[in-house]
Amino acid sequence: MKVLVIGLGGVTNGGKxxxxxxLKNMLPNCDIISQDDFFKPESxxxxxxxxxxxxxxxxxxxxDEMVTSIHNWMKHPASPGVVAEEPENMCDNLKNVHILIVEGFLLYNYEPLNELWNRRYFLTLPYEECKRRxxxxxxxxADTPxxxxxxxxxxYLKYKNELEENASMQVDYLDGTKSQEELLSYVYSDIIQELNKLREENQRVTS
Known part of the structure; x- marks a missing residue:
């Protein structure tokens, strides 16, 4: 069994x-973990x-709990939901690949997470649009005045600057002002490419 861990990070209200x-509705064997589920209580x-x-x-x-949850999923992926159809270019030996999308605003500034990603995406917005949303x-x-x-x-600027200064980290920056359809098409196609890389690696191992 193979797993693919996708990070979908970036600005608040960026559409993550x-x-x-x-993506979960389009990809086979796909689950989501949301960073928002790991906020501490207000107190x-x-x-x-x-x-x-x-x-x-x-x-x-x-x-730490978030990292543990991701590791637990990688060991025992949840049962896949119903998917309308699988990508045409996906071979049979990758139908057992499980995909985890981790979405949140601070994914790439915590070192224990950075060894897990197969792909990293980071949504950006200009100041005025972010504030409006x-x-x-x-x-x-509620947000106070x-x-x-x-x-x-x-x-957001602090953590984004830290990310940009880390030359060793490969991150795909996405323009959050683009339509959801355009963003979805791009990220979906990119993930399918990652799945195809797994196929090629699997073929080399089994041939």
Whole structure:
């Protein structure tokens, strides 16, 4: 059995969750783990001197539990959902490949995760569009006045800069202002290429 672990990271409100769900419906044997499921309770999240809850940092998340969940999935992939059809160019010996999409805003700045990825994608948005989208969402707890400019956006830039400075990390940056259809088409095709690489490797091993 082979597994393919795909990272879908990037900016808040960049379309990560929507894209992940659409990919799951198109890809064979595909599951999703969401980083948002590993947030600490509000009482355990640090508050700064401005009264901002510091949610957009690694310390606000149970990252060790997230890594454990991914490792557990890799050992025992969940049962696949119903897929309408499999890609035409997928050979029989890859129908047992299981795909995990991990989506979240801070995937590539935590070293224990970086040894797991087969592919890394990072959605970006310009400031104004990100702020506009964020204003349409309702969070618990709700964003306080100035929270986006005072915490959310600066932390996004900080972690994105760290990522860009890491020359050894291969990341595919995606423009989040493009349509969901265009993003889906690109990422889906890219993942199929990864599956085909597995096919070629498998053929070399078995020939």
């Amino acid at each position: 969750t929507t894209l992940a769900e659409k 355990e999240v640090e508050t700064d001197e401005r009264g901002f809850k510091l949610y957009d940092v690694l310390d606000a998340l149970y990252m 964020r204003s349409t969402r309702v969070y618990q707890p 100035g929270y986006f400019d005072g915490h959310v956006w600066p932390m």
